[in-house]
Amino acid sequence: MASINKNLSDFSHMEVASAAPYRFGIVVSQWNASVTGNLLDGAYTALKQYGALEENIHVMQVPGSYELTSGADILLRNQAWDAVICLGCVIQGETKHFDYICSAVANGITQVALKHNKPVIFGVLTTDDLQQALDRAGGKHGNKGTEAAVTAIQMAALSAKNQ
Ligand SMILES: Nc1c(NC[C@H](O)[C@H](O)[C@H](O)CO)[nH]c(=O)[nH]c1=O
């Protein structure tokens, strides 16, 4: 398990670019809000920590993780964002529904990124239970929202450098 040996929010090994020049969209799902709210806090805090301006951060809520794809597409077709961060939490239930949502979201987010030629970051927890999710949303394994935000900054800088 990769996370067990790693804090998702420890970027001391990396030189993170300034977020000041860039505009970020954040799409966050309302399912498992106790988790996704923590992911959003981590992402927003990280963007501000690395210099993003509040007026350059826009948050959109969607019902569930399956709708993250549509939310990212709506953001990217309507305004010029330098990167979009998708935050969600999918927790295994009794049926195969979990598998279909996780696959659809991962593939959908990839398709939106390619369609708009913009970084769309997969900040979606896909866990066996709630505790695993809480551990990765500000718990003992850090915060995947923080990780997703730093990834968005790095990709926005990379895109700008290679235009
Ligand atoms: N079970 C979870 C869901 N299910 C809802 C779907 O994401 C979607 O909103 C619905 O199928 C209608 O299209 N969503 C999560 O984000 N997390 C879950 O654990």
Ligand SMILES: CC(=O)[C@@H](O)COP(=O)(O)O
């Ligand atoms: C990931 C889901 O949609 C899941 O939580 C739904 O639960 P179930 O598979 O028991 O219907």
